[in-house]
Amino acid sequence: MNTTTPSPSPSAARPNDGTAVRIGVLAPLTPPGWAEAGQHLLSGLELAAHDVNAAGGIAGRPLELVVRDTAADPEKAAAAVDELADQGVAALVGEYHSVVARAAATLAEALGLPYLCSSAVLDALTEQPTEWVARLSPPQSRGWRVYADHLLAAGHRRIAVATQPSVYWATGTRVLRDHFAAHGGTVVELDMTRLTPDAVCDALRDEHATALLLLVGHPEPAVPIVKAVRRDPRLAGVLLGAPAGQPEFASWATALGADGAAIPFLRYLPERLTPLGTRVEADLRARLAAAPSFVAFEGYDTIVVLADALRAGGTDRAAIAASWPRVSVEGTRGPISFSRAPGIGVRQWTWAPIQVVDRDPAEPDRFRVLRTG
Known part of the structure; x- marks a missing residue:
């Protein structure tokens, strides 16, 4: 496995006879996966496929999405990839x-199945450089450094992170710790396999942390932690943060109401x-009956990019993978092209937009942009 251009594989080709171009789709659609994020992702993918087909498809052939629920389970996802590859999908998204x-x-x-990753940010998406995988979302190291800069600019030098094993x-904790250390700051780790939400409050007081970041799942234990901190008068000045983006979705506001506001998070708009x-945006709002999240736009842009690759190189799997460096297309969030980012093993949309935002305490359904990067 290396960074050389894959050779075409005739077995993956399809005739230009109007048969569908099948695309495998992975999304968390049931718990313990974040099903709300999965539904937004799928809505974006489906809307874009509809638009591609309405415009004539790929050389007259319609796109067909073959959807598999991962439920946030790596083993279930791997089984789905095997199945989709055997079914002859042209690519995975x-x-x-x-x-x-x-x-x-x-x-x-x-x-040898090209994979365009829509919304996952882990830097080490593969163990070594590959030409088979490209990604739209920014790498975690870049986004979380932007988030750390926001905290540092606000005067935070000693923060705590509530974490679960993952x-x-x-990786997020390491990014924060390294960045804070470079600026004279400190990151204290609170292990949520041992601590209750009330014990977290005691630890925040004892550690004299000025901010607590929620590096934990939603709704459990994120929601109980927020409620515990908000009701503790000793912690009135402590900032809550959620760099992974939990407050982006409506379920956060439903569960927490006003308590869920003023909690900065990352989004990619x-x-x-x-x-x-x-x-x-208008079409997604109609489909979702709610404001679309950045994840829905990532889904739409995924199909925009893949359609560009298919039109340029056809449906041969190796030709699709070889097209990543040549992609140049206007997405919903700006012009998209891929390059090699330092330390990243996959083809990366290097300058995907990043924002630090929160929900406005005066109007929790409105987002405030606090920083861009």
Whole structure:
């Protein structure tokens, strides 16, 4: 496995006879996966496929999405990748959870199946550089450094992180710790396998932390931790944060109401959507009966990119993978092209937009942009 261009594989080709171009889709659609994120991702993918087909498809052939629920389970995702590869899909797209996406990327590379990752940010999506995998979402190291800069600019030098066992949370903690240390700051880790929400409050007081970041699952234990901190008068000045984006979705506001406001998180939207993005936003809002999250736009852009690759190189799997460096297309959030980012083994949309935002305490359904990067 290396970075050389894959050779075409005739077995993956399909005739230009109007038969569908089948695309495998991975998304967390049931618990313990973050099903709300999965539904937004799938809505974006489906809307884009509809739009591609309405415009004539791929050389007259419609796109067909073959959807598999990962439920945030790497083993379930790997089984789905095997199944989809055997069914002859031209490419694989999707996934929200980083650990699941890593399992999918590893197997897709081994099978010679091109994979365009929509929404997972873990830097080490593959163990070594590969040409088979490309990614739209920014790497975790970049986004979380932007988040750390926001905290540092606000005067925070001693923060705590409530964590659960996961390579994603561990990697995020390391990014924060290294960045804070470089600026004279400190990160204290609170292990949520041992602590109750009330015990977290005691630890925050004892450690004199000025901020607590929720590197934990939603709704459990994130929601109980927020409620405990908010009701503890000793912690009135402590900032709550959620870099992984839990407050983006409506279920957060439903569960926490006003307590869920003023909690900064990362999202991957630009200051202004492109004209395409403005139109897509309205269509997604109608599909979801709610404001679309950045994950829905990532889903739409995934199909925009893949359609560009298919039109350029056809449906041969190796030709699709070889097209990543040549992609140049206008997405909903800006022009998209891929390059080699330092330390990242996959083809990466290097300058995907990053924002630190929160919900406005005066109007929790409105988001405030606090920083861009």
